[in-house]
Amino acid sequence: MTRVFASQGDLAEKTVSFTEIGRGIWAFTAEGDPNSGVIIGDDAVMVIEAQATPRLAGKVIAEIRKVTDKPITHLVLTHYHAVRVLGASAYGAREVIMSEAARAMVAERGQEDWASEFARFPRLFAGHEAIPGLTWPTTTFSDRLSVWLGRRRVDILHLGRAHTAGDAVVWVPDSEVMFTGDIVEDRSACYCGDGHFRDWGRTLDAIAAFRPVAIGPGRGAALAGEAMVSRAIESTRDFLDSTFRPAARVAARGGTLKEAWDAVRAECDPKFADYAIYEHCLPFNVARAHDEARGIDTPRIWTAERDREMWAALQG
Template identity: 50%
Template sequence: MATKPFASSADLTDKQRALEILADGVYALTAEGDPNIGAIEAEDFLICFEALATPVAAEEWLGILRTHTGKPVRYLVLSHYHAVRVLGASAFDADVIVAHDNTRALIAERGKQDWESEYGRMPRLFKQPESIPGLTWPTLTFSDQVTIPLGGDRGEVNLRYLGRGHTEGDIVAWLPKQKILFAGDLVESQAALYTGDAFHRDWSTSTLDNLAGLGAETLVGGRGVIARGADEVAAAIGQTKHFLQVMLREVGAVRERGGTLKEAFDATHAALVDRYGKWPIFEHCLPFDVSRLWDELSGVERPVIWTAERDREVWEQLQQ
């Protein structure tokens, strides 16, 4: 059998973008399974959520946003450290770049390697990569939560750390008045999960339980469609939890019987493909997902750094 094209390297078709207005002054941009991004209007400034992979890609989003508001960006919120979410930050000219304490540490530890890895995996997202000035560094970090008043009768944005999940530094943006949640990659809605830097056991239990406890009625996940209404929000959280639980069950069973990493990948693929196989980036992510979970169940507490070379090795070993 021929080896599948590496990760998303063969996915070169632009996706159809859609700007959705979730409430007065609350915006989200979706793009058929590409990373979602958002913005929230305060009385006299903007809070943007996520930065995309390059300044050129971010400028395209800002051009769309500017048809609705000309307010300056005061805060740029980075949900976590992955390159496709952060390297476009310079386009926003934000006064403050906000992230979790752990995210700043991860950028210092593995930001350069992650940049090279994600560029190789998803080259289409890196529009004009030469426009990236370097690693993105947050200027404000926190450990638990930060609240940003929006002024007038707009309410507030609560940035929260809910526990380890997709990475050890994921944060969400919660608008309690509007009951809107920007969840980052802690939740996907009709899109597969990337768990290559994850803490599967925490994520599938306490972290998602904490997230569900917020009571969101609109949820913007890291990829996929926007969940509207309590039932769709519950379904998106449930889908994410189910994906993780199946992985834990299948990889754990293979390890317990003394099987191999390749056998764990095959069993997990078989268990997930009927439900999730046609969703965005399923085939791309699963080798890296299973490799990380195998390590986690083997006692490797923190994810091994992904490099471009390690990416290829794992792909060739598993995704045949």
């Protein structure tokens, strides 16, 4: 077993794809790196997910400029994680939108998350010296917010806890396309270190109830067509269940974090070992599953120090 986090050795650049998944709706994907979304309205552009640094945001902007010269006026951040939000300054958007719960998490744990993620996954923070500080929204909402891009309505919704307590999805009703953030992944491990396993499945059900014809997931390829959408939702559900069940069985008998790790690996490795960022996510997923199964409802804040302590415990 490696003695450092798997992501610290992940230095290979990823190939970017920019795929139209609905009329004027594009998914920016990068082989398991964080995705972004683009919605082009009559007179303006909305971007979903900022990327981790202004430099990486520039890659999204370059793709946008290949298809439209309309101004980027709105930036939606589906949750608070550093790899999703710290590139926000590059877009110059007049509105930066988060759920109220996500904003509260920036205040509560945003700085710690930044330090933790930077130490775990340095490649995703290329150009980090240009980050001006924590990203704060200009606009927040509780359950639902509708934004008009000319005549095109975009609905931003908090459907329930999942990847974090403050997750938002973005729904474009005229094309039946949804951006899910990290609630849905495609052939990529879910990062569950700040998640809510028992709620996540119900939130997946709420997404499926919209019957989207295409989804821009948090990681992995763009999903076009109901068959691909359904497969990704159910694969995500299987990943979550396969992580939580064995960890919960260990917790129920008072077992250790290391025992939970071994039990989760036994169930998940045969099915998911080839998924993007699987080894990176696994220790954090097991730690959170073990905590939640023992009744810890609010995920404990990850810090660089806690990361190292957890990893040492798993090394035995």
